[in-house]
Amino acid sequence: MSKVKYIRVSSEEQNTGRQEVNAKEFSKIYIDKVSGSIKFIDRKEASKLLADIETGVVSEIHISSIDRLGRSIIDILTMVEFFNQKSIKLFVENIGMFSLIDNKPNPSFKMIISVLGNVAEMERSNMLERQRQGIELAKAKGSYSGRLYGSKISxxxxxxxxxxxxxxxxxxxxxxxxxxxxxxxxxxxxxxxxxxxxxx
Incomplete structure (x- = not known):
C-alpha cells in the first residue's frame, strides 16, 4: 500500500512544478494536463490512479487543492465519497486536512470541502458572467474583435x-x-x- 499524489493543470504549457514541490514523499505521481471540466474518471492519469486503487496498491492520495478533483461540487463530493468507500485517505494540502480519521469520514473535512467547492463554483460562474458582460460592452463600443460564442473559425x-x-x-x-x-x-x-x- 502506497502514498501517491495526483496533479492536474489545465493545459500542456502550464508548469506543474508548484504542485510537485514535495514529489519525493510519494511512491508515484499522476499528472493530468486537462481542463477541470473533464470528469475525474474520464482523465487519462486519473483513470490509472483509479485502476491502482482497485488493485489495492494505493492507500493515501495527496492533492494540492480540492478543485484538482473536479469543477463542480457534485463531482468533487462524488470522488471524495468513492475514496472513503475504498478506505483511501485523501489529503488536501492547502487546507492541511485528511478525509478520513481512524478510517472514518472526517466530518470537518466534508464541511470545509463543501464550502470550498461551492465558493470555487461560484467564482467560476462570476468569472464567466464578467467575461460575457465584457464582450457585450466591447460589442456595444464596436471594439470586440473575438469570434461570437458558439461560432468556429475555419x-x-x-x-x-x-x-x-x-x-x-x-x-x-x-x-x-x-x-x-x-x-x-x-x-x-x-x-x-x-x-x-x-x-x-
Whole structure:
C-alpha cells in the first residue's frame, strides 16, 4: 500500500512544478494536463490512479487543492465519497486536512470541502458572467474583435490569422520560438503545426 499524489493543470504549457514541490514523499505521481471540466474518471492519469486503487496498491492520495478533483461540487463530493468507500485517505494540502480519521469520514473535512467547492463554483460562474458582460460592452463600443460564442473559425482563416507563426514553423523554428515571435500561446502554435502537417 502506497502514498501517491495526483496533479492536474489545465493545459500542456502550464508548469506543474508548484504542485510537485514535495514529489519525493510519494511512491508515484499522476499528472493530468486537462481542463477541470473533464470528469475525474474520464482523465487519462486519473483513470490509472483509479485502476491502482482497485488493485489495492494505493492507500493515501495527496492533492494540492480540492478543485484538482473536479469543477463542480457534485463531482468533487462524488470522488471524495468513492475514496472513503475504498478506505483511501485523501489529503488536501492547502487546507492541511485528511478525509478520513481512524478510517472514518472526517466530518470537518466534508464541511470545509463543501464550502470550498461551492465558493470555487461560484467564482467560476462570476468569472464567466464578467467575461460575457465584457464582450457585450466591447460589442456595444464596436471594439470586440473575438469570434461570437458558439461560432468556429475555419482552418484557413485560423492559419491566416496566425500567418507569422505559420511562416516561422515552415522555416523550421521551434514551437516555443514561433509562438513568441507570433505573439500567441504554445497551444496555438501546436494547433498551427498540426494544421500545417495535415495540409502537407
Amino acid at each position: 482552418d484557413a482563416d485560423f492559419l491566416t490569422k496566425y500567418k507569422a507563426v505559420a511562416k516561422e514553423l515552415k522555416n523550421g523554428e521551434s514551437l516555443r520560438r514561433a509562438s513568441k515571435i507570433g505573439g500567441c500561446s504554445l497551444g496555438t502554435a501546436q494547433k498551427i503545426q498540426r494544421l500545417l502537417t495535415s495540409i502537407n
